[in-house]
Amino acid sequence: MSLATASLRRLTNTEQGNNIFKNTLSKVTSAMLLPIIGISIFLFFWSLAASSIDTSLGTFPGPKAVVTQFSALYSEHVAEREKADAFYDRQVKRNEAKLAKNPDYDAKIRAYTGKETFFDQIITSLITVTCGFLLAAVIAIPLGIWMGLSKRLNSALNPMIQIFKPVSPLAWLPLVTMVVSALYISDDPLVSKSFLTSLITVSLCSLWPMVINTAIGVSSIDSDLLNVSKVLRLPTFTHIKKIVLPASIPMIFTGMRLSFGVAWMVLIAAEMLAQNPGLGKFVWDEFQNGSSDSLARIMSAVIVIGFIGFLLDQIMLQLQRKVSWDKSSANV
Template structure:
C-alpha cells in the first residue's frame, strides 16, 4: 500500500467517525508507539471507561427508583428485553412459515375440489406433479408443523395446571413424542416453581396480618413492615428464578422447533417448492380466465362456474402474511418514514433556499415566515396535517397508508428549515470571486447556478441536510406516536400502554435503538458533508 492510499484510508476512517482505529493501525506499523498509546488512551480507553461508568451508575441507581411499572430496569434487563424481542421475531418466522404451509394446503385442496372446473381452464389444468407425492409432502410438512406448534404450546399448557396430576393429564393429551418428552421437562423443572410461587403470592396477598392498621402501635407496625419487606424480597427472588427458568425453557422449545422445521427432508421440500412454483404460474392464467368470464357475463353469457373460478382464483392469491410487525420491521418502517419526510423536505427546501439565496427581496419575503414556522413542534403540526391530508388523500386503493403519509409530512414540515436556511445562506454567500469568474466566462443563468453557485453552496447545503435529518429523526418518534404509524414511535406508545413489567425495559431498548440509529444517520450525513466540502473546512 502506497503512502498516499494509506493516508487516504486514514482520512476516510476519520470522516466516517472511525478515527479511533487509526492509532491502532499506526501502532501496528510501529509508528511512534508512545504517541499512539497516548492516542489510544484518550480516544478509546476514556470513552470506554465513561460508558462502563455510566453502566455501573445505571445498574446501581436503577433499582432505587420505584415506579408504577416496578423498578427502573438496569442494563441487564434491557439486554434481556432485546433478547426477548429477537425471540419474538423468530417465533414470528415460524408463524409465517406455518401460514405459508396452510396457504399451500389450501391451494392444493382447492384445485382438487374444483378439478372439474379446472378442466375448462384455457391452457389446461395446473401440473402439480404426482398427486400422491404432493399429498405425502404436504402431509409431512403439516405433521412437522403440528409437532412444532404443539411443542411450542407445551410450556403454556402445562404451566397453567393446578397441580402435578392435572399437568400429567394434560401431557397425556399431547399427540407427538417430542412434546410429551418436553412436557416432562416442564413438569419437573418448571411446574413446581410455578405452583409454589402462585401459592406464596396468593397467601401473601390474602394475609390480613400484613395490613398495617391504624390501631397498631408503632412497634407492631414496624415489625409488620419489616416482615412484609422480607416476604416481598423472598417472593421477588422466587419470581426471578421462575421467570429465568421459564425463559430458558421457552428458548429451548423455540430452538427445538426451529431445528424440527429445518429437518423437513429435502425431497419433501422439493415437492413443496414445485407446488408453489405451479401455483405461481397458475395465478395469471386464473386471473385472465376470471376476467374473460366476467367479460362474457357482461356481454350476456351466463357462466355456471363463475363463483368456483373466483374462489379458486382467490386461493391462489399471494396475500402477505398478516402477522405482527417485528421490531426490525418497525425500525424499517421508521427509517422509511423519516427518509420519505426528509426527501419531501429536501425537495422543497433546496430549490426554495436557492431562490432565497439568490434574491434578497424573496429572501426578505420568506424570512419572517421561516422564522415563525421554524420553532413549531411536530405535536402542533400533526393534527393539522392529519386533518388536511385526511381530507385530500382519499384514494380507493391507497399506495401508502394514511398514517405513513401523515408522519412523513410532519417530519418534512419540521425538518425543512435547517436545509432551507443553510441553502439560502450558502447560496447568498457564494464567493464573489467565483461569481466574477462566471461573469468573465459569460455563463448563462442555469450554468451559473449549477456549475458555480450550487457547488459552492453544497457544503452548507449538506450541513443543512444533516441538521434536517437529525431533526426529522427526533420528531419522527412523536409523530408516529400520534399518527399511529407502525414504527418505533408506535412501539414505544404500545409498550407504554401495555403497562406490563417489561414496559420500561422495552422502551429503553427503543431509546437505545433510536439513539444508535440517529448516530449512524448523522455519521453517514457527516461523511457525505465532508465528501462535498472540498477537503478544506473540517466539519464537526
C-alpha cells in the same frame, strides 16, 4: 566521524519510531479507549440510579433488564417470522391442491396480517424518516439556493421561515391529519394514512434547517467566484451548477445533517400520535400496556432510537466528506 554519524542516525530513527508509536497509541486511545471508559461510567451510574428508583410498574430498568428485553424482542421477532412463513406455506399447499383438481382455479396469496415486531417497526421508522427527509430536501435545497441568489426573495420568505421554524410537530400533526383525511381518499391506497401523516409532519419540521443553511451558504459565496462567473457570462443554470453548488456544499450538508437529526426526533412523536407502526407507536403501546416489562422495553427502544440517530448522522457525515471540497467542515 562515520561512526558518530551512524549513531546519530540510529538515534534519530529510534526517536522517530517512538514518536510514531506514541502518536498511534494516542489516536487509538482517543478513538476507542476513552469512549469505552465513558460508556462504562454511564452504565455504572445508570445501574446505581435504576436500583434506587421505584415506580408503579416496579424498579426502573437497569442495563441487565434492557439486555434481557433485547433478547426477548428478538425471540418474538423470530417467532412471528416463523408464523408468517407457516401462513404462506399453508396457502401455497392449499393452492396447489386446488389447482390439481381445477387447473382454471384463480390462486391467490393473502398477506400475513400478524402484528409487527420490534424490528419490523424499526424498518418502518427508517423508511418513514428517509422518505420525509428526502421530500424536505427536494423542496428545501432549491428554495434555499433561490433565496441565496435573490435578496428580495430572501427578505420576503425569511419572516415566514422564522415563524414556522420553532413550531412543534405536536402542533402540525392535527392539521396534517385533517388535511390527509380530507384529500387522501382511495379504496385501494398505496400507503396508509398514518404513514403519510407521519411523513408529511417529518418533512414540515425538517424543512427549515436545510433552507436556512443553504440560503446562507449561497449568499456567502466568495465574491471572486461570482466575478469569474460574470466575466464568463455563464447562464443561470451553469452558474448554479459550476459555481453556486460546489461553493455552498459544506453549508448545504450542515443543514442536511441538522435536518436529519430533527426528522428522526420528530418522527417518534409523530408516530406516537398518528399510530404509524414504527418505534414511536411501540413506545406508546408499551406505555399503555403497563406490564412489568414495559419500562425495560421502552428503555430498549430509547437506546435503539439514540443509536440509529447516531448512525444516520454518521452516514450524512461520511457523505459530506465524499462530496465536499472543505474537508474541515466534516470533522465533527
